[in-house]
Amino acid sequence: MEPFYKGGKVQLDQTGQHVFCVCGTKVNVLDVASGAVVRSLEQEDQEDITAFELSPDDQVLVTATRALLLAQWAWREGSITRLWKAIHTAPVATMAFDPTSTLLATGGCDGAVRVWDIVRHYGTHHFRGSPGVVHLVTFHPDPARLLLFSSAADATIRVWSLQDQSCLAVMTAHYSAVTSLTFSADGHTMLSSGRDKICVIWDLQSHQATRTVPVFESVEAAVLLPEEPVPKLGVKSKGLHFLTAGDQGLLRVWEAASGQCVYAQPQPPGPRQELTHCTLAQSAGLLLSVTTDHNLLLYEARSLQLQKQFAGYSEEVLDVRFLGPEDSHIVVASNSPSLKVFELQTMTCQILHGHTDIVLALDVFRKGRLFASCAKDQSICIWRMNKAGRVACVAQGSGHTHSVGTICCSRLKETFLVTGSQDCTVKLWPIPEALPSKGTAPDSGPVLLQAQATQRCHDKDINSVAVAPNDKLLATGSQDRTAKLWSLPHCQLLGVFSGHRRGLWCVQFSPMDQVLATASADGTIKLWALQDFTCLKTFEGHDASVLKVVFVSRGTQLLSSGSDGLVKLWTIKNNECVKTLDAHEDKVWGLHCSRLDNRALTGASDSCVILWKDVTEEEQSEEQARQEEEAVKQQELDNLLHEKRYLRALGLAISLDRPHTVLTVIQAIRRDPEACEKLGATVLRLRRDQKEALLRFCVTWNTNSRHCHEAQAVLGVLLRHEAPEELLAYPGVQASLEALLPYTERHFQRLSRTLQAATFLDFLWHNMKLPTLPTASSVAPSAL
Numbered sequence: 172m173e174p175f176y177k178g179g180k181v182q183l184d185q186t187g188q189h190v191f192c193v194c195g196t197k198v199n200v201l202d203v204a205s206g207a208v209v210r211s212l213e214q215e216d217q218e219d220i221t222a223f224e225l226s227p228d229d230q231v232l233v234t235a236t237r238a239l240l241l242a243q244w245a246w247r248e249g250s251i252t253r254l255w256k257a258i259h260t261a262p263v264a265t266m267a268f269d270p271t272s273t274l275l276a277t278g279g280c281d282g283a284v285r286v287w288d289i290v291r292h293y294g295t296h297h298f299r300g301s302p303g304v305v306h307l308v309t310f311h312p313d314p315a316r317l318l319l320f321s322s323a324a325d326a327t328i329r330v331w332s333l334q335d336q337s338c339l340a341v342m343t344a345h346y347s348a349v350t351s352l353t354f355s356a357d358g359h360t361m362l363s364s365g366r367d368k369i370c371v372i373w374d375l376q377s378h379q380a381t382r383t384v385p386v387f388e389s390v391e392a393a394v395l396l397p398e399e400p401v402p403k404l405g406v407k408s409k410g411l412h413f414l415t416a417g418d419q420g421l422l423r424v425w426e427a428a429s430g431q432c433v434y435a436q437p438q439p440p441g442p443r444q445e446l447t448h449c450t451l452a453q454s455a456g457l458l459l460s461v462t463t464d465h466n467l468l469l470y471e472a473r474s475l476q477l478q479k480q481f482a483g484y485s486e487e488v489l490d491v492r493f494l495g496p497e498d499s500h501i502v503v504a505s506n507s508p509s510l511k512v513f514e515l516q517t518m519t520c521q522i523l524h525g526h527t528d529i530v531l532a533l534d535v536f537r538k539g540r541l542f543a544s545c546a547k548d549q550s551i552c553i554w555r556m557n558k559a560g561r562v563a564c565v566a567q568g569s570g571h572t573h574s575v576g577t578i579c580c581s582r583l584k585e586t587f588l589v590t591g592s593q594d595c596t597v598k599l600w601p602i603p604e605a606l607p608s609k610g611t612a613p614d615s616g617p618v619l620l621q622a623q624a625t626q627r628c629h630d631k632d633i634n635s636v637a638v639a640p641n642d643k644l645l646a647t648g649s650q651d652r653t654a655k656l657w658s659l660p661h662c663q664l665l666g667v668f669s670g671h672r673r674g675l676w677c678v679q680f681s682p683m684d685q686v687l688a689t690a691s692a693d694g695t696i697k698l699w700a701l702q703d704f705t706c707l708k709t710f711e712g713h714d715a716s717v718l719k720v721v722f723v724s725r726g727t728q729l730l731s732s733g734s735d736g737l738v739k740l741w742t743i744k745n746n747e748c749v750k751t752l753d754a755h756e757d758k759v760w761g762l763h764c765s766r767l768d769n770r771a772l773t774g775a776s777d778s779c780v781i782l783w784k785d786v787t788e789e790e791q792s793e794e795q796a797r798q799e800e801e802a803v804k805q806q807e808l809d810n811l812l813h814e815k816r817y818l819r820a821l822g823l824a825i826s827l828d829r830p831h832t833v834l835t836v837i838q839a840i841r842r843d844p845e846a847c848e849k850l851g852a853t854v855l856r857l858r859r860d861q862k863e864a865l866l867r868f869c870v871t872w873n874t875n876s877r878h879c880h881e882a883q884a885v886l887g888v889l890l891r892h893e894a895p896e897e898l899l900a901y902p903g904v905q906a907s908l909e910a911l912l913p914y915t916e917r918h919f920q921r922l923s924r925t926l927q928a929a930t931f932l933d934f935l936w937h938n939m940k941l942p943t944l945p946t947a948s949s950v951a952p953s954a955l
Contacts, residue, residue, distance in 0.1 A: 172513070172780040175199040175208050176465050176483025180222065181448050184229045187455025190467060191232070192483065193220050198234055200246060203469065206481055206518040210249050214242050221262040226272035231289060233275055235263035241277070243289065253292065259283055269310040274333075276319055278305030284321050286333065298331050300338060307349055311375075313358045320361075322349040328363060330378060340378040344371045353395045355411065362413050362427075364393035370415065372427050384430040388417040392449035394458070396424070403474040405433030416449035416460050422475060436475060440564075441508050441524035464507055466522055480520045482511045488774030490533045491761035494542060494556055498765040501772060502542060502562075503780055504530040510544060510554075512562050515782070525552045525564040525617075534580045534588075539766070541565075541606075543588055545575035551590055551620070553606065568600055568620030579636045587623075587660070589645055591633030597647060599624040599660060626662035628655060635677045637687075644701070646687055648675030654689050656701065666704040670697060676718045683726035690717035696731055698743065710741050712748045719762035723771075730771060732759035738773055738783075754781050801827070808832065812839050817853045825861045830868040837881045854888045862889065863901045870910045879918045886911070 179193035189209070190201040196217050200210035214220075218236035225232050225246075232246040235257060243253040257263050259279035266277045274295070275287045284305055286296035303324025311318035317333040326349060328342040347367035354361050360381075361373040366389040372382040396404070396412045404424045406412045411427035420443045424434035448461040451472060458470040465484035470477055485505035494500035494512065503511045510523040510530055528548035535542040545551045553566035573593035581587045588600040601623045629649035637646045638659070645657040654668040654675055673692035680687055685701040696710040696717055713733040720731045728749075729741040736757055740750040754773075761774030771783040804827055811820035817840050824833040840850050857865065865885060872882035889898065898904060 172518075172782075174465075174484040174778045175201060176461075176467065176481075178447075178465060178484070179220070181450065181459065181461050181467065182223075182225050183450050183452045183455075183457060183459045184225060185227065185452055185454050186229065187452045187457040190459065190469075190481070191223065191225055192467070193223065194483075195219055196236075198223050198232070201467075201481065203479060206479070206520065210246060212244055212246060212249060214238075214240065214251070214254075216240060222264060222266045222277070224266040224268055224275070226268045226289075227270055228272045231268075231272060233266060233289070235266065235277065237262050239263075241287075255292075258285065258294065264304050264306050265308050267308045267310055270312055270314045274310070276308045276310065276321075278308040278321055278323075280304045282323060284308060284319070284331065286319065296331075296333060296336060298329075298336075298338070301325075301329060307352065309352045311358060312354050316358070320352055322352070322363075324348070326365065326367075328352070328373075342373060342378055342380070344373075344380045344383065345369070347389075350390060351392045351394075353393060353413070355395060356398065360411065362393055362395050362411075364390040364415065366390065370413065370425070372411070382427060382430070384425055384427065386415050386417070386423070386425065386432075388415070388419045390415050390417040391445075391447050392416045394449055394451045397453065401473050407433075414449070414451075414458075416446035418443075418445040420444045420446055420462070422446070422449070422458075422460060422470070434475075439524045442527050444509075464509065466509075480522050482513075482520050482522065485511065485778050485780070487760070487776045488778060488780055489529075489531055489760050491772045491774035491780055492533045492535045492542060492763050493765050493770075493772060494535060494539060495560075496539045498539070498767075498770065500556065500560065501780070501782075502533055502535075503774060504533050504544065504761075505774075505778075508546065508548070512556075514560060519560075521562055523554065523562055523564070525554075525567070526550060528574075531574060531576050532578050534578050536580045536585045537582060538585070541580075541585055543578050543580055545578040545590055547574040549573065549575060549592075551575060551578060551588065551600065552617070553588075553602070553620070555606075564617050566602070566606055566618040566620050568622070570598060570622045570625070571596065577633060577635050579638045581642050582638055582640050583642045586642070588620075589636050589638055589659075591628075591636040591647060593632045595627055595629050595631065595633060595649075597626050597628050597633060597636060597645070597657075597662065598622040599662065624660065624662050626657070628657070628662075629653070631674070634675060637678045637680055639680045640682055644680070646678040646680065648678035648689055650674035652691075654678050654687065654699070656687070656704070668697075668699045668704055668706075670706050671695070673716070676716060677720050679720050679722060681722050681726045683722075686726075688720050688722065688729060690720040690731060692716040694733070696720050696729060696741070708743065708746055710746060710748070712739055712741075712751075713737065718758060718760055721762055721764050723764055723768050725768070730762065730764065732762045732773060734758040736775065736777075738762070738771075752783065755779060808836075812836065815843070817849060818856055821853055822857065822861060825857075825864045828864070830871050833865065833868050834872055834878060834881060837885065841881065841884065850884055851888045851892065854885060855892055859901075862893075863903075865889075866901065866907055867903070870907050873911055873914045873918075876918065876921070879914070883915070883918070886915075 176192040177194050182191045197211050197213045199208045202209045216238040218238040221235050223234040232244040234242050239257045241257050242251050245252050259281050261280035263277045263279050273290050275289050277285050282301045284298040288295050301323035305323045307322040309320050319331040321329050326345040330340045332339050345365040347365050349365045351364045364370045370384045371380050374381045394414045398409050414424050421436040423432050426433050444462040446460050450459050456472045458472045460468050467481040469479040487506040490504040492502050494502050501513050508526045512521040526546040528546050530544050530546045533544050540556050543553050549571045550569040552564050554562050555565045556562045571592040575590050575592045577591040579589045590598050600620050628647045629651050631650035633649050635648040645659050648654045652671050656665045671691040675691050677690040687699045689697050694713045697706050698708040715735040717731050717733045723730050732738045736755040738752040739748050742749050755775040757776035759773050759775040763772045769785045774780045820836050824836045843849050869882040869885050872878040
């Protein structure tokens with residue numbers, strides 16, 4: 172799960188099916204139904220996107236980058252149809268299409284406004300006169316009027332006539348930046364909003380302000396509502412009503428005639444989240460608003476009922492956990508007071524408000540529906556997920572005097588919580604019996620938790636607490652380089668584990684053995700015996716701090732994550748790191764395993780959450796199937812060679828992609844009495860791709876003097892019977908020939924030397940004059 176929106180413009184298409192948003196150098200297209208990014212559009216210059224606009228007919232998307240290039244996209248195919256220079260001397264800050272989707276206006280940081288004909292591909296107008304950055308341009312909804320409105324740093328609204336190529340009027344009423352312009356259905360009235368906490372109604376006949384409505388908040392976007400009664404939003408008459416979004420974090424509806432607020436959203440719990448954007452897809456009946464936390468909220472327009480939530484950017488992910496009896500959801504704590512709960516199948520997001528400062532840690536009870544969070548606001552919250560997957564806060568507690576950095580739930584039953592804090596203390600929180608029961612309604616508000624026991628455990632910050640599987644022991648790990656073991660529920664000290672050279676980030680009990688694992692900033696993981704507090708094993712392999720460690724595979728392996736961005740899998744028996752997973756680019760703070768140990772979840776400072784799957788069994792079954800298949804093919808190959816069916820044997824050996832096996836087949840053919848004819852006939856009947864593979868194998872064989880004869884024999888067949896044009900058409904033939912030439916020359920020279928020596932030996936043999944030996948009959952008897 173990667174970030175898809177890092178701030179900037181957001182636009183909803185007319186059908187309400189897609190959301191377009193900026194993420195650095197890309198414009199991401201988000202499918203509203205699934206929450207998945209269906210297209211990621213990035214220009215070749217890979218520069219940051221400064222502005223983009225989707226045409227009213229939803230066909231064309233135009234993007235502008237810091238490199239001053241404009242790109243026109245066929246966004247459904249993900250291809251650029253046209254690229255041109257913006258001619259602005261500074262980056263394009265804003266752009267807008269006219270209602271006919273033929274004209275595009277761009278406003279630059281150089282104070283210029285330019286108009287482009289997208290269909291005929293040329294620039295039509297260049298308007299100067301705006302001081303500073305032009306941050307807002309929009310066309311009049313009536314294409315016949317040919318009017319363009321712009322606003323720049325001087326907080327005025329300029330009206331440009333495309334017919335006269337001049338500025339018709341400069342409308343002044345705002346004292347701060349104008350953030351949005353929107354028009355009534357008849358085109359005679361315009362609404363402007365600004366950061367000066369007012370909205371202004373303009374008469375476009377006279378270009379005068381007819382009413383100023385104080386809205387008491389810095390407005391980032393205002394939307395004119397259709398002129399029809401909407402009782403759920405307090406709209407009872409047909410007059411002009413508009414909706415505002417701003418720094419109060421609420422959507423509010425105002426009546427233009429009276430200047431009264433007729434509807435305001437209820438304030439969500441937690442700190443106020445300012446709204447940075449708001450856009451209405453009128454035909455789809457949807458309203459999209461965006462918070463400063465980069466969360467996208469999609470509402471039904473007529474009732475402002477929340478339909479969907481999307482988390483665009485999580486910044487630094489501090490902790491992650493699986494949720495639900497089947498691990499169907501995950502909960503993410505990021506650099507924010509709110510929690511995000513995702514359903515893994517549909518990626519539907521819920522944003523949970525309850526804390527007032529950054530949430531630091533999470534833990535889940537055994538059954539998976541109840542989980543707890545702790546935060547910098549010195550408080551803890553308990554949340555419950557119902558069968559429908561909706562999550563609500565059911566209990567809250569506070570008592571620590573510093574940030575609560577770690578939390579752990581009881582393992583056997585949902586009976587208590589343990590928290591550790593920067594105030595060097597550990598608190599034990601009993602959970603009311605009624606709380607875990609599914610019948611408890613959260614409508615009455617969260618239950619107040621009281622700490623049963625408080626114990627000062629260490630001299631420095633407590634970074635981690637862990638409860639043993641039997642709920643009778645507690646382990647704490649601290650920045651003071653020690654871990655300690657305590658008895659529950661009275662928190663009596665049983666022993667100290669000392670041996671790390673730096674502070675401890677994580678402590679974890681083994682689910683099977685009486686062993687404790689500790690992860691430290693010194694880059695090591697240690698295993699300790701609970702009986703005598705001695706160190707059993709030390710695992711070294713991380714180059715930096717080890718932040719989290721968990722037991723997997725029924726306590727036989729460890730999974731660890733570090734600030735080097737790596738996740739490592741260790742086998743405890745032989746101290747071996749069997750796998751290193753490198754997918755994160757920054758500190759991996761969050762690590763959690765599913766109930767069945769078949770999936771793992773990691774979250775890091777790079778804003779990514781990654782779901783891992785255990786593929787050991789699949790890999791083993793694949794390897795076994797591969798070995799069985801190879802054994803069958805090897806047997807088939809032996810049978811074919813025995814039956815002298817060389818063509819089938821050679822084809823099978825090539826399909827196995829094993830050069831040595833192919834060499835064995837070629838050698839078998841060459842041992843045949845009619846070798847030359849059979850080799851030629853067999854090689855020439857191969858398919859073209861098989862001949863290409865054979866040529867590639869020849870390069871390997873030719874490097875060895877023992878196998879070069881087979882390579883030269885195959886090459887001889889190919890060169891004699893294949894046309895040069897066909898050979899040159901083989902992919903990679905150039906590299907093959909370059910590799911064949913030097914070794915072939917070397918073999919030729921060696922054979923030439925051997926031939927010379929043999930000829931010389933023959934010459935010597937023929938020229939030797941041996942003395943004639945006397946025959947037996949001529950020998951005298953006396954000599955015997």
